[in-house]
Amino acid sequence: MNNKIVVIIGGPGSGKSTIIEYLTQKGYSCYPEISRQVTLEAREQGIDQLFLEQPLLFSELLLKGRINQYQAAKHEDSKFVFIDRGIPDVIAYMDLIGDSYPEMFTNACDEHRYDHIFLLPPWEEIYVSDSERYESYEQAVQIHEHLTKTYSGFGYNLIEVPKDTVEARVDFILSHLEK
Template sequence: MKKYTSMRDLIMSTNKKIVITGGPGTGKTSIIDFLKENGHQCLLEISRQVTLEAQAQGIEQLFLTDPLLFSNKLLEGRINQHKESEILSGTIFFDRGIPDVVAYMDYAGDNYPSYFKEACLNYRYHQIFLLPPWEAIYTSDNERYENFEQATEIYHHLKKTYLDSGYELLEVPQGSISERANFVLNNLR
């Protein structure tokens, strides 16, 4: 059994799961990439992978064509990420968390099985950083179908879902990628 010399050593040795979330185009992935480039453990967003796999099969937007199938794939992938993170020590940053799946389903107005919300309660994170809409940096691309107004609406669903799941949220202010990443790092509990 490992002995700790102080409470700080004990706290610093534990596995901490930190989610960086927000609506589309708010800079989440840029912050995650910055953290990863600077030696931090990061688990990347999987929705682009699911979208690209569907596009390879001729389905342009799986989320629009079959939202439940898309969301089930995301939920499964995010649960797997959560489980995989258990073998890591230290702080692990997630580009989106399990509650994001519920928020997007609520945004779409689609029904989903109860195990979606149960997963939000069964697989917990230590801290959530929320990026608010920021029109100046918003861009659209092949995997992002939302316009800025829709991205803003998704942000509100994300905020509600995380709060409903019992999390406190810390909003990341606007700034350069390094300033935003440092805000996250400086506000870890």
């Protein structure tokens, strides 16, 4: 399939999942964030915070899941496929915590290239923490900075989505894609 894979990135609580849910409701092919699923599966196995307790294992599971999403997206029969977070997110988080990681992480970023990256800025007014999102707003800002640096470092042109209603944000994204 000759579709375009579009990734929505940003720190926690910036509205990514809300945009993906809205695009899904509008009939677009979308893939949700998988870190919550990985976290919940670890809890079922007795690991309360896998990211904090075993960050490399958590990152390896995310990498595998995001590569699977990428490969599945390539086979979608849609003009655009939207994904909540991409493969370079894994590296951004590992860099944030100062963890080292095997070369397979950077190789995966080089081998699986996305067509468009839309960046959602930190937005304190909509930020909410919950049982899977343990970061403070200040940490969300730091994550945003690492995401920007990481994706830019892999040569991506980041398109910042303005803070607005979900409908206006989706319209902004779709209008950029139709150019």
